[in-house]
Amino acid sequence: MTEDPRALLRADDLRLAFGSTPALDGASVAVERGEIVALMGPSGSGKSTLLHCLAGVLRPDHGEVWWEGRRLDTLPERRRSAIRLERFGFVFQFGDLVPELTLRENILLPLRLLRAPRADFQRADDLLDRLELVEVASRRAAEVSGGQAQRAAVARALVHRPGVVFADEPTGALDSVTGEIVLTTLVQLARDHGSSIIIVTHDHRVAAHADREIVIRDGRTTAEVIA
Amino acid sequence: MSISRTLLGLLENEPSYGYTLKHRYDELFARTKTLAFGQVYATLGRLERDGYAEVVGVETGEGPERRRYAITTEGVAELDTWIRTPEPATAFAQSTLFVKTTLALLSGRPPREVLDAQRGVHLARMRELTKARTRADDIDRLAVDYEIAHLDADLRWIEEASERLEHRDRAKNKGNRP
Ligand SMILES: Nc1ncnc2c1ncn2[C@@H]1O[C@H](COP(=O)(O)OP(=O)(O)OP(=O)(O)O)[C@@H](O)[C@H]1O
Ligand SMILES: [Mg+2]
Numbered sequence: 001m002t003e004d005p006r007a008l009l010r011a012d013d014l015r016l017a018f019g020s021t022p023a024l025d026g027a028s029v030a031v032e033r034g035e036i037v038a039l040m041g042p043s044g045s046g047k048s049t050l051l052h053c054l055a056g057v058l059r060p061d062h063g064e065v066w067w068e069g070r071r072l073d074t075l076p077e078r079r080r081s082a083i084r085l086e087r088f089g090f091v092f093q094f095g096d097l098v099p100e101l102t103l104r105e106n107i108l109l110p111l112r113l114l115r116a117p118r119a120d121f122q123r124a125d126d127l128l129d130r131l132e133l134v135e136v137a138s139r140r141a142a143e144v145s146g147g148q149a150q151r152a153a154v155a156r157a158l159v160h161r162p163g164v165v166f167a168d169e170p171t172g173a174l175d176s177v178t179g180e181i182v183l184t185t186l187v188q189l190a191r192d193h194g195s196s197i198i199i200v201t202h203d204h205r206v207a208a209h210a211d212r213e214i215v216i217r218d219g220r221t222t223a224e225v226i227a
Numbered sequence: 228m229s230i231s232r233t234l235l236g237l238l239e240n241e242p243s244y245g246y247t248l249k250h251r252y253d254e255l256f257a258r259t260k261t262l263a264f265g266q267v268y269a270t271l272g273r274l275e276r277d278g279y280a281e282v283v284g285v286e287t288g289e290g291p292e293r294r295r296y297a298i299t300t301e302g303v304a305e306l307d308t309w310i311r312t313p314e315p316a317t318a319f320a321q322s323t324l325f326v327k328t329t330l331a332l333l334s335g336r337p338p339r340e341v342l343d344a345q346r347g348v349h350l351a352r353m354r355e356l357t358k359a360r361t362r363a364d365d366i367d368r369l370a371v372d373y374e375i376a377h378l379d380a381d382l383r384w385i386e387e388a389s390e391r392l393e394h395r396d397r398a399k400n401k402g403n404r405p
Contacts (some may be wrong), residue, residue: 042386042390064349076245184361204349204350204353204378204379204382205353205357205375205379206355207350207353208350208353208354208356208375209357210354211354215352217393222343
């Protein structure tokens, strides 16, 4: 393996089958601190599955996942879910906000779950400001546009200053101008905080925001194209 | 696009007369403008001078003599390098990319390597433009967006071609299984 052992997040030779369907068949990834990586590949090639393994949501049948020098995939679910809450952020294709809560409450959610000090709550308002969401901050998530919801999802993924943001087609449901705004903000904020991003996408314009890309085909990662 | 390297690619398949090469070229690559005979013979002369092709037979009879050309070892090496070298990521590189992919396919070289190498060059350029875009004023931005859109179109074609070739190979492998 050529993977750097000091990588922030690393996966070696992951294999995972759903019944008789192999979803991962030798996937390896190494992500450095602050690095932005695009994960590309045809539909069904295993991108989402790989993301879930890296985030400790799914356990691979074979292979290892290492987070900050510690083995992640063998930890009990309780420990993995604690790491997810504290150190990871997530953005999915469809905002995935709690519809009954306001945008501001949605963004505060990770801080409340982490029992963060009150002083940190200011960050939510800073993010609302930066994402131009102040006017709709007290609207419920169910009552805003897709683009506004997606920007709030970006804020929620970053509010606790995670080590890594996992983004699965974060702009897939948006038009290209709105998508561009969401993406630029996500990338800028992550760079400001030194957070890494792994972004799954079919769109080369999205991938072009990353420092490099990893291609996956039939569950296997192929040569990494380095900038 | 390099006509001389394209003819070399066609010549690799089998030793040929100039007129055969011209018709093969027109059939594969001349979507709008066919090749002139004069250009074919001049190009073959240059390939011979450079040691990439040689005359392996001359047919005499009525009319002009006809020379049969074959590719040399140096010619194969030169062609190989050309096919494997990705094109610069300019907005109009796609026709040469198409020629290289076709020649790779016809000659049993892996076309996926051609496509993957080009993909890397295109994406690197797109990354560069995406960075430049954040500092660009409105006019620059129009130019940058224009180039990005064209690279994106090329990349989609590369992606689709890769996938189609892969499906084809998979189907072929299945067929070969006892
Ligand atoms: N929960 C599941 N149960 C059974 N099969 C699954 C499950 N999740 C994924 N798969 C299968 O595993 C393979 C990889 O799926 P995955 O969702 O990782 O692909 P993807 O690259 O994210 O595709 P897309 O671009 O369409 O989102 C596919 O064949 C899929 O059908
Ligand atoms: Mg997916």
